[in-house]
Amino acid sequence: MGSDRSQPRTKRSYGSGSISVRGDAYxxxxxxxxxxxxxRRLGAVRQPGSRDGLTKSQAEARLRKLMxxxxxxxxxxxxxxxxxxxxxxxxxxxxxxxRSTTEGYxxxxxxxxxxxxxxxxxxxIGREDVEAFVSSCRRSNQSVKSTQxxxxxxxxxxxxxxxxxxxxxxxxxxxxxxxxxxxxxxxHFLDQTEIDALVAAVPEDDLGRVERVMYLTAAMTGMRQDExxxxxxxxxxxxxxxxxxxxxxxxxxxxxxxxxxxxxxxPLADVLGGELDRLFQASVYKADGDLVFAHPHTGKPIDxxxxxxxxKAALRRAAVRxxxxxxxxxxxxxxxxxxxxxMRTLQEWMxxxxxxxxxxxxxxxxxxxxxxxxxxAFSRLGxxxxxxxxxxxxxxxx
Numbered sequence: 002m003g004s005d006r007s008q009p010r011t012k013r014s015y016g017s018g019s020i021s022v023r024g025d026a027y028x029x030x031x032x033x034x035x036x037x038x039x040x041r042r043l044g045a046v047r048q049p050g051s052r053d054g055l056t057k058s059q060a061e062a063r064l065r066k067l068m069x070x071x072x073x074x075x076x077x078x079x080x081x082x083x084x085x086x087x088x089x090x091x092x093x094x095x096x097x098x099x100r101s102t103t104e105g106y107x108x109x110x111x112x113x114x115x116x117x118x119x120x121x122x123x124x125x126i127g128r129e130d131v132e133a134f135v136s137s138c139r140r141s142n143q144s145v146k147s148t149q150x151x152x153x154x155x156x157x158x159x160x161x162x163x164x165x166x167x168x169x170x171x172x173x174x175x176x177x178x179x180x181x182x183x184x185x186x187x188x189h190f191l192d193q194t195e196i197d198a199l200v201a202a203v204p205e206d207d208l209g210r211v212e213r214v215m216y217l218t219a220a221m222t223g224m225r226q227d228e229x230x231x232x233x234x235x236x237x238x239x240x241x242x243x244x245x246x247x248x249x250x251x252x253x254x255x256x257x258x259x260x261x262x263x264x265x266x267x268p269l270a271d272v273l274g275g276e277l278d279r280l281f282q283a284s285v286y287k288a289d290g291d292l293v294f295a296h297p298h299t300g301k302p303i304d305x306x307x308x309x310x311x312x313k314a315a316l317r318r319a320a321v322r323x324x325x326x327x328x329x330x331x332x333x334x335x336x337x338x339x340x341x342x343x344m345r346t347l348q349e350w351m352x353x354x355x356x357x358x359x360x361x362x363x364x365x366x367x368x369x370x371x372x373x374x375x376x377x378a379f380s381r382l383g384x385x386x387x388x389x390x391x392x393x394x395x396x397x398x399x
């Protein structure tokens with residue numbers, strides 16, 4: 002145990018906080034003038050002879066920095082959108098919210114909410130101000146989905162502020178959300194000939210050997226790109242002929258799939274099983290915990306931007322439609338629907354949280370009898386059995 006641990010909590014002047022050691026970490030504690038007490042983990046204690054962790058002076062410096070960053074107004078009705086937003090994000094981090102989620106919120110707050118609302122206090126923001134913000138987003142060509150995301154965070158900030166006593170009302174509750182207009186109702190996907198052409202157009206290099214099987218896996222399992230990047234050999238069950246989806250790789254961090262339904266297993270076709278087996282035999286990284294689609298030289302996840310650039314280049318060489326990587330997932334959905342897979346089963350395979358999302362593939366599902374029913378309903382109107390136009394006109398004239 003280091004020397005810092007035997008020392009009592011450091012006595013500091015009022016308002017400057019205190020530092021203590023619990024387990025292997027420094028913790029800082031302080032009070033705001035309104036009486037609220039705050040405690041934060043500062044970092045691991047540096048062990049003797051190690052360069053990792055914090056010294057006591059570094060812990061004190063981090064405490065001062067945190068106190069400055071989290072400085073709350075003495076009068077809570079002076080809390081701004083930025084201040085309340087940063088408190089909310091730290092609160093969500095403490096609850097274990099995914100880093101990709103909190104980083105997204107930080108981006109919305111920094112780039113969109115703070116520049117618009119500035120130093121305006123929460124108490125001075127009303128329904129008209131929020132509606133003006135929504136209009137501003139639409140004028141600056143922000144998509145409906147993005148505008149909904151910004152408004153959703155602002156709504157959450159006000160709700161959080163109300164629970165903390167920093168605001169008395171949430172003006173976002175009085176504002177209508179912009180509606181999502183579908184400008185392109187068509188699903189984009191590749192047919193079998195195009196898939197073959199894409200795979201054949203992948204470069205014959207070490208990375209291409211991995212990409213080729215990744216494209217096939219996306220098209221034949223419907224897995225998302227972040228799920229493919231996190232797939233490990235232990236998730237591939239050749240005996241049961243299943244691929245189990247248990248994690249994803251987002252913003253440089255491994256995590257769990259986006260929803261409970263996203264954690265699933267999908268059938269492993271023999272063709273794809275053979276390709277995965279050949280990739281396994283050629284790979285340097287074969288341990289159960291190694292990545293299936295690892296970078297061939299590092300064993301780490303392939304850089305997403307590089308992967309997308311090479312995907313676009315392969316599409317151009319193959320002279321097929323310019324589709325997104327995500328459209329390989331749509332390729333799986335449309336082909337499974339066309340093969341007669343029930344929509345509920347397809348929902349499970351694709352990991353859709355809402356059944357309505359799966360129904361976008363319903364138009365591709367075959368029906369052996371529906372066309373016959375329409376034929377039967379209109380059979381008397383056929384040219385061989387119904388009256389011709391001249392007879393109808395004659396009867397009408399009579």
